[in-house]
Amino acid sequence: MYEAVIGLEVHVQLATESKMFSGSSTQFGQAPNTQASLIDLAMPGVLPTPNAKAFEMAVKFGLAIDAEIGRTSVFDRKNYFYPDLPKGYQISQFDAPIVGPGHVIIQLEDGETKRINVTRAHLEEDAGKSIHDAFDGLTGVDLNRAGTPLLEIVSEPELASAKEAVAYLRVIHSLIRYLEISDGNMAEGSMRCDCNVSIRPKGSQALGTRTEIKNVNSFRFVEKAINSEINRQIEILEDGGRVIQETRLYDPDRDETRSMRSKEEANDYRYFPDPDLLPVVLDEAFIQACRDALPELPAARKVRYTETYGITDYDASVLVADRDIADYFAKVAEASGEGKLAANWVMGSVMAELNQQDVSITEFPVTASDLAQLIQRVSDQTLNSKTAKTVFEALLNREGSVDDIIQARGLVQVTDTGAIEAIVDEVIAENPDQVANYRQATEDKRGKMLGFFVGQVMKKSQGKANPQAVNQILASKLSD
Amino acid sequence: MSDLTQHTLLELQSQLQSGAISSVELTSTFLARIERLNPTLNAFITVTESQALAQAQAADAARAAGTAGPLTGLPIAHKDLFCTDGVLTSCASKMLSNFVAPYDAHVVRACQEAGMVMLGKLNMDEFAMGSSNENSFYGPVKNPWDLKRVPGGSSGGSAAAVAASMTPIATGTDTGGSIRQPAAFTGTSGLKPTYGRVSRFGMVAYASSLDQGGLIGKSAADLALGLGVIAGHDPRDSTSADQPVPDYTATLTDSIQGLKIGLPDAFFDERLDARMQARMEAVMDAYRALGAELVPVKLPHVAEAIPAYYVIAPAEASANLSRFDGVRYGHRADSPADLTDLYERSRGEGFSSEVKRRILIGTYALSEGYFDAYYKKAQQIRRLIQQDFTHAFTECDLLLSPTTPSTAFQIGAKSDDPVAMYLEDIYTVATNLAGLPGGCFPSGLVDGLPTGYQLTGPAFSEARLLNAAHQLQQTTDWHLATPEEITHV
Numbered sequence: 004m005y006e007a008v009i010g011l012e013v014h015v016q017l018a019t020e021s022k023m024f025s026g027s028s029t030q031f032g033q034a035p036n037t038q039a040s041l042i043d044l045a046m047p048g049v050l051p052t053p054n055a056k057a058f059e060m061a062v063k064f065g066l067a068i069d070a071e072i073g074r075t076s077v078f079d080r081k082n083y084f085y086p087d088l089p090k091g092y093q094i095s096q097f098d099a100p101i102v103g104p105g106h107v108i109i110q111l112e113d114g115e116t117k118r119i120n121v122t123r124a125h126l127e128e129d130a131g132k133s134i135h136d137a138f139d140g141l142t143g144v145d146l147n148r149a150g151t152p153l154l155e156i157v158s159e160p161e162l163a164s165a166k167e168a169v170a171y172l173r174v175i176h177s178l179i180r181y182l183e184i185s186d187g188n189m190a191e192g193s194m195r196c197d198c199n200v201s202i203r204p205k206g207s208q209a210l211g212t213r214t215e216i217k218n219v220n221s222f223r224f225v226e227k228a229i230n231s232e233i234n235r236q237i238e239i240l241e242d243g244g245r246v247i248q249e250t251r252l253y254d255p256d257r258d259e260t261r262s263m264r265s266k267e268e269a270n271d272y273r274y275f276p277d278p279d280l281l282p283v284v285l286d287e288a289f290i291q292a293c294r295d296a297l298p299e300l301p302a303a304r305k306v307r308y309t310e311t312y313g314i315t316d317y318d319a320s321v322l323v324a325d326r327d328i329a330d331y332f333a334k335v336a337e338a339s340g341e342g343k344l345a346a347n348w349v350m351g352s353v354m355a356e357l358n359q360q361d362v363s364i365t366e367f368p369v370t371a372s373d374l375a376q377l378i379q380r381v382s383d384q385t386l387n388s389k390t391a392k393t394v395f396e397a398l399l400n401r402e403g404s405v406d407d408i409i410q411a412r413g414l415v416q417v418t419d420t421g422a423i424e425a426i427v428d429e430v431i432a433e434n435p436d437q438v439a440n441y442r443q444a445t446e447d448k449r450g451k452m453l454g455f456f457v458g459q460v461m462k463k464s465q466g467k468a469n470p471q472a473v474n475q476i477l478a479s480k481l482s483d
Numbered sequence: 484m485s486d487l488t489q490h491t492l493l494e495l496q497s498q499l500q501s502g503a504i505s506s507v508e509l510t511s512t513f514l515a516r517i518e519r520l521n522p523t524l525n526a527f528i529t530v531t532e533s534q535a536l537a538q539a540q541a542a543d544a545a546r547a548a549g550t551a552g553p554l555t556g557l558p559i560a561h562k563d564l565f566c567t568d569g570v571l572t573s574c575a576s577k578m579l580s581n582f583v584a585p586y587d588a589h590v591v592r593a594c595q596e597a598g599m600v601m602l603g604k605l606n607m608d609e610f611a612m613g614s615s616n617e618n619s620f621y622g623p624v625k626n627p628w629d630l631k632r633v634p635g636g637s638s639g640g641s642a643a644a645v646a647a648s649m650t651p652i653a654t655g656t657d658t659g660g661s662i663r664q665p666a667a668f669t670g671t672s673g674l675k676p677t678y679g680r681v682s683r684f685g686m687v688a689y690a691s692s693l694d695q696g697g698l699i700g701k702s703a704a705d706l707a708l709g710l711g712v713i714a715g716h717d718p719r720d721s722t723s724a725d726q727p728v729p730d731y732t733a734t735l736t737d738s739i740q741g742l743k744i745g746l747p748d749a750f751f752d753e754r755l756d757a758r759m760q761a762r763m764e765a766v767m768d769a770y771r772a773l774g775a776e777l778v779p780v781k782l783p784h785v786a787e788a789i790p791a792y793y794v795i796a797p798a799e800a801s802a803n804l805s806r807f808d809g810v811r812y813g814h815r816a817d818s819p820a821d822l823t824d825l826y827e828r829s830r831g832e833g834f835s836s837e838v839k840r841r842i843l844i845g846t847y848a849l850s851e852g853y854f855d856a857y858y859k860k861a862q863q864i865r866r867l868i869q870q871d872f873t874h875a876f877t878e879c880d881l882l883l884s885p886t887t888p889s890t891a892f893q894i895g896a897k898s899d900d901p902v903a904m905y906l907e908d909i910y911t912v913a914t915n916l917a918g919l920p921g922g923c924f925p926s927g928l929v930d931g932l933p934t935g936y937q938l939t940g941p942a943f944s945e946a947r948l949l950n951a952a953h954q955l956q957q958t959t960d961w962h963l964a965t966p967e968e969i970t971h972v
Contacts, residue, residue, distance in 0.1 A: 041585065041586055045806040045811070046586070046812070047566065047574070047582065047807075048564075048565075048572075048584070048686055048688070050684050050719060050720050051721070052719060082802055082805065084805065084808060086808075089810075090805060091804075091806050092805055273801075273802075273846065273849035273850060273851075275849050275854070278691035278722075279688075280721050281721055281722060
């Protein structure tokens with residue numbers, strides 16, 4: 004039996020307006036090389052000047068994971084040649100990162116929590132992009148991304164499964180979104196993940212040889228890539244082979260990792276302090292200002308939601324993971340006065356719809372006040388669960404306010420027993436055979452058979468009859 | 484003196500201000516002299532004639548309109564590693580022999596904004612690596628005092644151009660002595676300011692923690708005038724000092740009575756030629772006569788300066804020169820087979836052997852397993868040297884030493900022996916390692932060739948340093964010596 008040892012290096016593009024060391028815009032999706040200044044192009048003689056906003060964002064992250072803040076951090080040059088790295092070195096931090104050891108808490112599937120230590124987080128600049136498929140036999144270089152600030156967050160190898168790795172990644176994602184230091188968009192590359200994976204016999208203390216899977220760009224792929232790499236390593240060991248330390252790439256189409264370069268081919272990056280940049284010294288006042296500007300973080304909000312809205316730990320942890328969804332839920336719960344119902348709706352229909360439409364809650368057609376009103380109409384028995392669904396779908400189609408839709412579609416629930424009795428009588432009269440069968444059946448079979456009559460009544464009432472009343476009246480009339 | 488080109492910057496300034504001459508006249512006169520002498524001396528890589536005349540016309544117009552500043556209309560030339568918008572900026576390398584810079588260096592812009600006229604771009608050792616100016620893609624620069632000799636380097640073109648009166652003043656850069664050594668070899672005055680005093684923005688980097696832009700001119704007073712233009716804080720250079728810029732000319736005439744001048748023991752040993760020693764004695768006597776007090780001081784670690792320098796400078800250079808990869812600008816190999824071939828041939832063809840040597844030394848010094856033994860050790864030595872100077876300046880105001888062990892050597896004499904060439908910097912590199920201001924000023928001839936003495940001061944003591952040098956130039960005539968006029972061209 005083997006166990007996996009996993010550590011993640013997460014690269015987060017910081018949401019600064021300009022680049023780490025130049026004044027160019029960091030906006031995504033612009034025409035190639037339109038956001039590359041003389042500095043980004045590494046023209047002879049140009050010099051880097053650091054972006055103070057990036058320090059602020061890095062410090063906020065450090066404070067959010069309860070980390071030591073590097074009072075003096077140093078930028079180093081990481082040397083390697085590649086066409087999308089204009090200077091021939093990347094400015095990074097090696098010996099003295101801006102964020103030292105910290106930790107996060109992840110929620111495991113069995114409801115337990117686990118502390119994952121974060122080794123460090125450091126500031127660096129992103130490279131440009133090489134485009135290999137646009138020009139026949141040539142490679143294009145787009146330097147728009149070159150120099151975008153990155154925070155590289157390095158975990159300790161304390162994750163024991165692909166699921167734990169994803170849970171950790173989700174916590175990091177949640178934090179950077181709460182802190183508003185990155186949009187965390189993995190598809191656009193604002194958050195990228197390198198996974199270090201090794202396996203060892205269960206119970207063993209020694210670490211196995213690790214491989215690094217580079218640049219995995221979705222939560223799902225992180226899980227799949229790690230699982231496929233764990234399986235690959237197990238197969239190697241069981242066949243009596245040895246895992247080779249190397250860098251690998253995950254191919255989602257074939258669900259396998261492939262060798263990119265071995266340790267022997269690995270670069271000697273020849274890190275040394277960048278003489279163009281002075282050490283960054285952060286004083287207490289700066290750090291305190293960052294601390295004062297911290298928003299309420301997911302852990303605190305989770306506690307508050309369970310206390311304020313009477314929802315379960317689990318529901319709260321799902322709801323607070325995304326700051327915008329958490330805000331949305333809170334508005335619904337406040338306005339409807341129904342915490343549990345609000346949680347059910349948001350975690351059910353709303354999240355399902357968000358996933359299906361692949362939109363964010365901020366662009367969602369059903370506003371929090373719409374949903375609150377819908378919940379109120381259920382509470383006051385104007386709607387039943389079936390008609391409530393109909394209204395929700397109408398809201399998705401932007402058909403108007405909840406009451407307008409109820410009005411327009413005539414969806415007011417029928418709770419008048421006289422009206423329901425009349426329909427029940429009709430149904431009994433129209434289905435003499437079923438009635439006879441019902442009356443002959445034993446008690447334990449009757450429950451199931453009642454469903455037929457309920458369906459008929461609901462159909463005749465166009466779904467508006469109060470289902471509880473229908474059940475009651477039917478049961479009493481049929482047993483006559 | 485009837486020939487305008489023989490005047491100092493200050494003299495030309497007063498003639499422009501009095502209206503005795505126009506900037507166009509002045510500029511034309513220098514351009515004509517450059518045209519006559521450059522084929523022999525090879526001091527200029529590019530002469531920007533039409534641009535210079537246009538700037539001169541603008542300067543004259545500004546003077547007529549009453550908007551001229553103190554330096555408006557005065558000519559200057561820039562070492563060819565200062566980027567100049569629209570003008571070839573080659574660093575004397577094949578690598579950048581096709582590189583027209585798209586922007587102006589801070590220094591170039593500052594001179595332009597002061598109304599100065601750029602005559603052209605000056606030859607140098609490739610990427611500022613060298614002490615003889617023999618290492619240039621554009622060929623060696625000749626020393627105007629003896630055409631068979633080197634002018635020193637790497638700012639050899641700047642020194643030769645000033646010595647031969649092709650420009651009244653020139654910019655240079657000094658990483659390990661590249662302003663002071665050529666100033667010594669050509670009988671000119673040179674100043675390397677405090678690290679951070681002059682912005683490095685637009686100055687193509689050799690060794691970023693040591694490089695500093697400065698000036699070579701005909702007198703200490705001219706350097707004071709020029710420094711006021713190029714010094715100052717620049718937010719585009721993070722290592723630029725946010726320190727006020729004093730009026731360096733205002734304190735030139737201050738008395739130096741009681742000035743304490745330290746004589747570092749390490750710089751007056753047996754390596755110094757007896758006749759060079761005699762020139763130093765003459766300088767000491769002249770300073771004593773001005774009321775300065777000469778005191779012995781110790782710099783215990785400066786003997787290690789050369790090895791430390793030749794680890795740190797190449798290490799930084801190895802990264803600084805990585806951007807020259809044939810991808811975005813500069814020399815690019817013909818029809819590369821693949822990426823590796825593009826890199827290897829572009830760089831192999833674009834750099835000379837001295838540049839390659841330093842990249843290799845630097846790459847080695849930074850390599851895994853060697854970093855501690857070389858780079859880290861060198862940085863430790865650097866800190867000890869900085870402490871030596873700090874301590875020395877508790878005992879004196881300025882340090883006096885020779886600039887070079889000998890006078891200018893013959894072209895070719897050291898070009899096959901890199902270590903002998905590196906030892907040229909023996910008296911100058913410690914100043915760079917400590918980031919201090921250093922000046923070289925003429926100290927008389929030996930065998931018809933110039934010698935120079937060096938003053939080193941605490942950080943940001945340029946005003947004091949130039950004051951001391953100027954006072955000496957008031958009582959001596961060494962700085963007035965000029966090479967015999969070149970007529971056989």
